Amino acid sequence: MRRRNTIFAGTTLLATCMSLALVASPVMAKEVVKIAFIGPLTGGVSNVGLGGRNSADLAVRLRNQDPKSKYTYELVAQDDECKPNVGVQVATKVAADKNIVAGVTHYCSAVAMATVGVYNRFGMPAVVWGAVLPEVTYGNDFKEVHRVNGTMINQNEVAYKFMAGLGYKKWAIIHDTTDYGKGHNKYFSEFLKKGGGTVLGTFGVTADQQDFTTELTKIRELNPDVIYFGGLTPLGVRIRTQMAKLGIKAQFQGTSGIKSDAYIQGVGKELAEGSLSFIEGAPWEKLPGGLFFTSKYAQQKYGESAEAYGPFAFAAANLIMDAVEKVGPDRKKVRDVLNKTRDVDTIVGKVTFDDHRQNIVSLITKYVVENGAWVVWEDSSYGKGKRKLAGL
Structure with a gap:
């Protein structure tokens, strides 16, 4: 009798522990996906770089608030100082980190030109958010290099x-x-x-x-x-x-x-x-997405304004995350999705990449x-x- 009661008690205790474990068990955490931001965070044009970083950060924050998102995103920000030699160093550091799936990269054209070969060599997709020298996209045929803004x-x-x-x-x-x-x-x-x-x-x-x-x-x-x-x-x-x-x-x-x-x-x-x-691009201030962007940006109380190219950094980050949501955090697959970007609505207007991954911009403001x-x-x-x- 005592043995039966002992078994019963043990079974009850085990069931209770399993029940408590189920109650206390947290919801399965989403996989963390890292994307990079590279721009001039110090120096003479740091105001533009900080606005770009904040804008990419805003895109990540908003995506992480979306319950439908498959992943949790983390922004890794790097300072290229608007200097080509520094840009190559940080681009290499980022591209060599296999945990970073893609990057929102560069405002300064000289830096963007110096780094395109790095992204190609490491197979890391990059979406330029500010540099306007045509050769950034048209000077080579690197499938990893995209540009969401237009050219000079x-x-x-x-x-x-x-x-x-x-x-x-x-x-x-x-x-x-x-x-x-x-x-x-x-x-x-x-x-x-x-x-x-x-x-x-x-x-x-x-x-x-x-x-x-x-x-x-x-x-x-x-x-x-x-x-x-x-x-x-x-x-x-x-x-x-x-x-x-x-x-x-x-x-x-x-x-x-x-x-x-x-x-x-x-x-x-x-x-x-x-x-x-x-x-x-179109005057983003007048686009429905532009009004959404400005209101959300203001809510975050960043210490710097978004500046002229912040919306492009925001759009670039979203294109990358959209690609990850479709195919997962795989560099080659994300690159291929970005290459096929056609007529996508963003806060800077429609984005379509041509055969050199250059956004076809129909309007200058x-x-x-x-x-x-x-x-x-x-x-x-x-x-x-x-x-x-x-x-x-």
Whole structure:
């Protein structure tokens, strides 16, 4: 009798323990998938890099909140400092880590150009979120390298036609001597000459040059309608400021490289007024997805704004995660899914990759600084004819 009771008691205890174990057992955790973000987190264009990182981080946070997501995503952020040698180091570090399935990579064109071979060699898919030099995608046929933003070819064709349509005829060109600046000079000059415009003088300057008295004095003597600047924000701030000191009244025309809050802050509201910038894609601020992005970004209370290219980083991260959701965290399979991207809705508009994994961008958005903020040209007082740019 005692033996039977002992067996019964033991069975009851075992059942109770199993029941408690089932109750206490946590829900099966999702597999963690790592994706990289690489951009300039320090240095002169760090504001753009931090905005890009925050935007990719936002995409990851939102995906992790989705109960339908098959995986939990982790963003691994790396600083390329907008320097090619550093970019190669961090790209190699990321690509060699097999736990990282793909990357949202690079704002600076010189860095993007230096790293494409790394991604190809390690077989890691990369989606460029900001670099605009055409050769990043078209210079090779690396199936691992994609770009969600457009190129400087798109920018400069629209930029010239727009400026010529306003009535401008004579330009002086200042560009930095990196691949980025030389590329902008090349493409804008080609479109300008085809269209019948006149280049009065072209001046290459180093990205770290501080004093432009020699170049700007010569430009003042040439008396152009417009000074075209091909370079990034820090250099643009110095040039625009020194233009004012030398009394140069020409219209200041920049590229996407100055489409930054830091440009306005650097030169001040008064001098920034009327400056122009051209950037790929539809004005995301007006797209339903753009409004969603801005509201969600604000909720996270990041310390930096998203800047001009943040939405592209957000879109790039989502394309990668969409691919992982379809085929799992396998680099080759993710690459193949990305290569077949066609007509996908994102916050920057439709994304379709061509045979070189370059997004086909059908629209360039024109921006002008008005009252201390970048405003879509058509929405501005300038676009509505209430204000005039310099020389008109």
